[in-house]
Amino acid sequence: xxxxxxxxxEWLKSMPMHEITYYAVFDPASGEIIGIYPNHSCPDTNxxxxxxxxxxxxxxxxxxxxxxxxxxxxxxxxxxxxTKSLIKIDDVLHRVVDQRWADIVDFDIMxxxxxxxxxxxxxxxxxxxxxxxxLWDGSTEMLFLITDYxxxxxxxxxxxxxIDQLFRSKFLNYSVDFPREFSIYTRRVFKNYILKNENS
Amino acid sequence: xxxxxxxxxxxxPDIDYxxxxxxxxxxxxxxxxxxxxxxxxxxxxxxxxxxxxxxxxFDHVIEWNKETFWDGRSWMDKLSPWDATVCLDVDMLxxxxxxxxxxxxxENCDLYVANRAFTYRGEKITSDHYRRxxxxxxxxNLYSMFTFFKKxxxxxQDFFALGRHIIKNPKEFSNLYLAENKPxxxxxxxxxxxxxxxxxxxxxxxxxxxFPKLVHMKGGVQNWPWPAENFTNHVGFYLNKQGxxxxxxxxxxxxxxxxxxxxxxxxxxxILEELAWKLR
Numbered sequence: 001x002x003x004x005x006x007x008x009x010e011w012l013k014s015m016p017m018h019e020i021t022y023y024a025v026f027d028p029a030s031g032e033i034i035g036i037y038p039n040h041s042c043p044d045t046n047x048x049x050x051x052x053x054x055x056x057x058x059x060x061x062x063x064x065x066x067x068x069x070x071x072x073x074x075x076x077x078x079x080x081x082x083t084k085s086l087i088k089i090d091d092v093l094h095r096v097v098d099q100r101w102a103d104i105v106d107f108d109i110m111x112x113x114x115x116x117x118x119x120x121x122x123x124x125x126x127x128x129x130x131x132x133x134x135l136w137d138g139s140t141e142m143l144f145l146i147t148d149y150x151x152x153x154x155x156x157x158x159x160x161x162x163i164d165q166l167f168r169s170k171f172l173n174y175s176v177d178f179p180r181e182f183s184i185y186t187r188r189v190f191k192n193y194i195l196k197n198e199n200s
Numbered sequence: 201x202x203x204x205x206x207x208x209x210x211x212x213p214d215i216d217y218x219x220x221x222x223x224x225x226x227x228x229x230x231x232x233x234x235x236x237x238x239x240x241x242x243x244x245x246x247x248x249x250x251x252x253x254x255x256x257x258f259d260h261v262i263e264w265n266k267e268t269f270w271d272g273r274s275w276m277d278k279l280s281p282w283d284a285t286v287c288l289d290v291d292m293l294x295x296x297x298x299x300x301x302x303x304x305x306x307e308n309c310d311l312y313v314a315n316r317a318f319t320y321r322g323e324k325i326t327s328d329h330y331r332r333x334x335x336x337x338x339x340x341n342l343y344s345m346f347t348f349f350k351k352x353x354x355x356x357q358d359f360f361a362l363g364r365h366i367i368k369n370p371k372e373f374s375n376l377y378l379a380e381n382k383p384x385x386x387x388x389x390x391x392x393x394x395x396x397x398x399x400x401x402x403x404x405x406x407x408x409x410x411f412p413k414l415v416h417m418k419g420g421v422q423n424w425p426w427p428a429e430n431f432t433n434h435v436g437f438y439l440n441k442q443g444x445x446x447x448x449x450x451x452x453x454x455x456x457x458x459x460x461x462x463x464x465x466x467x468x469x470x471i472l473e474e475l476a477w478k479l480r
Contacts, residue, residue, distance in 0.1 A: 088432075088433040088434075089432070089433060089434055089435060089436055090432075090433075093436060095436075097467070098467070100467075101465060101466050101467035101470075148440065149440050149441055150438045150439060150440050150441075151438045151440055151446055152436065152438070153438075153446065153449050181440075181441055
């Protein structure tokens with residue numbers, strides 16, 4: 001029995017088309033884009049974000065530059081930025097401002113210092129649990145330097161936390177030997193840090 | 201002869217000059233000896249003082265709104281209530297007692313304008329990065345941020361009168377005297393330098409002295425091997441609760457001209473206020 005030959009155009013129409021989605025793989029510390037990939041060849045990493053086809057093709061075809069984009073870690077969006085070559089001192093040694101003096105309403109990381117019990121609590125903002133847009137590289141380490149008041153030259157203690165640890169627990173408590181007057185400095189992995197001094 | 205400092209501010213939509221003047225006044229009260237800590241404020245709207253906690257740091261407040269921004273400083277001789285005055289830029293902080301400078305000026309000078317500045321590491325600034333107009337046109341290297349004068353001095357009166365005339369007629373004076381490198385704006389520094397040159401009094405009003413020692417924090421003159429505009433992008437500004445200042449890891453002792461207009465936070469004001477309240 002001879003099999004009926006299907007019309008090629010009909011066959012093509014009936015073929016299920018796999019939709020291609022594009023991902024930007026980024027550096028979780030800086031938000032810089034490392035590469036653009038279609039879903040089927042995307043590396044197995046947590047630090048990726050889905051992006052529009054137009055943007056992906058524009059970068060792949062060389063119409064726009066990869067380094068013209070950065071992932072805004074706070075909003076979870078891909079944003080066009082000016083090429084940034086300057087690393088500010090505040091990016092690598094950011095003083096966490098006491099909430100009395102801060103005009104930040106939407107913190108990313110809240111540090112609560114209790115000098116009586118020598119306890120430092122580190123809290124990740126609720127908003128990061130609600131947004132699933134960004135998958136973190138959880139091994140990214142945040143260092144908190146407990147220093148003289150407004151002087152990172154005098155270091156008393158250091159607390160190291162990974163994003164994974166914070167994400168799993170929401171609150172983390174550490175025993176810290178606070179001086180009477182202190183400040184906390186950190187590398188600016190997140191944008192908005194705030195310090196709450198329970199005893200001030 | 202009474203002596204005092206003079207600070208001139210006016211409203212600006214984006215820059216809080218009064219806040220800077222308030223921080224400077226607090227730092228003067230915290231560091232200068234009695235008799236050398238009087239401050240007069242020239243302001244275009246006295247009601248703005250309601251927003252500061254300790255307006256008593258200003259011993260005299262004079263409302264005056266004939267000029268705006270730095271132009272007002274060229275009227276310092278007319279506005280000052282003191283017999284002898286040091287007029288300062290408001291984006292400065294005092295960190296230790298400088299009354300011995302003033303004693304010298306009172307004894308020896310009718311008019312003295314600072315003529316050198318230092319980096320935060322204590323190096324004398326030799327770069328003309330922001331002062332090409334001065335070097336190209338052979339102007340005396342005057343810094344109006346620290347200007348001492350006696351009100352009774354006829355030389356000072358002539359100097360300031362000509363300075364005002366230059367500021368009012370920048371094109372004419374630029375064409376005549378600054379042709380080698382015309383500044384975009386003829387500011388107080390340029391006007392004072394040109395005034396001194398025209399009157400030929402630069403050696404009388406700006407001879408070599410070990411003081412005033414002023415740290416000038418414009419990024420481009422810090423002798424860094426990279427281009428810089430804002431110094432705070434490169435080194436930290438750390439004022440502790442005792443009012444001691446470190447820039448990077450360099451302890452500062454001399455008067456600081458910090459330049460960046462948003463540097464004075466409410467926290468810094470609070471530190472300076474608490475120190476002033478303890479002394480009062």
